[in-house]
Amino acid sequence: MITAGVVGAAGYIGGELVRLLLGHPNVRLTAAFSTSQAGRRVDGAHPNLRGLTDLTFSPPDDLGEHDVLFLAVPHGQSMGNLLTYAKAAGTLIDLTGDFRLRDPEVYADYYGTPHAAPEEIPTFVSGLVELHRAELRGATRISVPGCMATAGVLALHPPAADGLVTGDVTVDARTGSSGSGVSAVRENLHAERSGALRVYAPVRHRHEAEIRQATGMPARMTATAVEAVRGVQVLCRVRLAEGVRERDLRASYRRHYSGEPFVRVVAERRGRFRLPEPKILAGSNFCDVGFAAGPGGGHALLVAALDNLVKGGAGAAVQAMNVRHGWPERLGLAFPGLHPS
Template sequence: MLRVTVVGAAGYIGGELLRLLLGHPEVEVVGAVSSRFPGKRIDGVHPNLRSVTDLAFCSAEETPKSDAVFLALPHRVAMTQIEQWRSRAGVVLDLTGDFRLDDTEVFRRYYGEEHLAPQLLGDFVPGLPELYRERLRTADLISVPGCMATAAVLALHPLVTHDLIDLERGAQVDARTGSSGSGATAGPANLHAERSGAMRVFAPTRHRHEAEIARHLGLPTAMTATGVEAVRGAQTLCHATLRPGADAKAVRRAFRECYAAEPFVRVVAHQRGIYRYPDPKILLGSNFCDVGFALDEDTGRLSAIGALDNLVKGGAGNAVQCLNVRMGLPETLGLTFPGLHPL
């Protein structure tokens, strides 16, 4: 059994990690670290875990050494604690934004401060199995991408790898996300009275996931992000221009070839129906990312669409998938829940 620790276990991502890891047949959770609730039962904060576990939150000092540690901390905190956790676990999986970029200047531009552990930026392997599976097999430092970045990268990846879009024009990503993306300690903007019924553009320019998309695809990217009334879910609508000669058949072939063997990416290419385009509503609780596209062949304007649960494939589930890859376990182990419908 793999012994694992979750740091930041009282948050939404931490709760999802616990939900998945407690049900994982090859994992034992030996530590659930919370600076806010040490000594309090886990199911007091995560009531969905009632009768699943009798564990209590603990302090960082109380945690034993483990095979892997998941860092579900606030952004800018993981880089201040990374050496502490590297010494306590064989593999570190970071779910914050601290090690998602490999350039200190780009980090400063998007996060507004200097990186405190720049010497480690190049050592983290991106936690996106669909692009980095072979590197993940031997990685001891793994950085899980942001939820909207994951959805956009998986939607655009086939088009870039098959050279179907105009790379010079780049892509415009319009992203939408539910309130859980702001975390369990979000401020006044996430009060029900303020969030209910709102479609709030919170990042009209330079969202930090923009830099991640550009890094993974080598594609100039501009991104906007809007908060919608949903609690869970992220959807990205990625606009690009097809190269001359490319058509819908080539696009469809690229998607199917890229993802034919991927266990958690589904190509949605239906001509009709309520869910003929990727929609996060039917993905909630699952580790799937649905991708699809719409094309205006007269103009060459292409819209690639990605959808996922921001807390699962956009966070905790993707991290567990990376753990499976790294430890040589079946990649789908503990992650086969298909999502709910209707909801």
């Protein structure tokens, strides 16, 4: 049994971390930290947790000591307070964008500000378990990738690694309103967002840099806000290498993901659920990936879907924690989603 604390526990991803850790058989959640909610009950901010915990939010100026500390704080805060956080826990699992990019110049380019701790970037291991499982075993600093980046990388990785695609990649990402966080600005309020399909990042979304870094592909990404509360779906349009057909894509995905506990290949030729849809994944740690290509090859569409707060955030962090400690990856993450929902 290990102890864990969550910094930024009043937010949406922080709440999902609390939910998952309360149900984890090998973890005792000892503290939930929040500046704005300090002194108030955790189940006041997260009413789905009523009857499951008597915890109250603690102020983050006195972190105490924990085996693992999850950082669900705004971008920039982790690198600014890294030494403070490191003194409070043997393992840090960061859910911000602060340590996702390996090149501080790329970080400055995409985030519009210099990195505050570039010398610490190499101390972090990527929390994308499917690509970094070996490095995560025993890791003490883990950086969880962004939600749309996770979907884009998992969609692109098999054909990119196997040399089945070439040239530029266009990533069309759609995301629900919870991705804006609990303190959403006016344009993300329900009255403004309901019924809308808003292209809020027509070029150079930050997750584009993560996709490029992880796949080596020259990806260009657009992000659109859709009416859903939870969920991410990405459509990756790619050019196939000479002679590559849909059967080659299917073989590649099966080879890379056949043993993965949380990646499912969904690419059916008929039926209602032919390609990945985020709705049925709400609350689960699954990422469904799929593809479609014409019989003559040439181009293909790669699709991935996940819950942005779970596999795109809190669930990925818990999965990485499981790997770090040598536990079964499904531990505390067994919920399969709902249908209908």
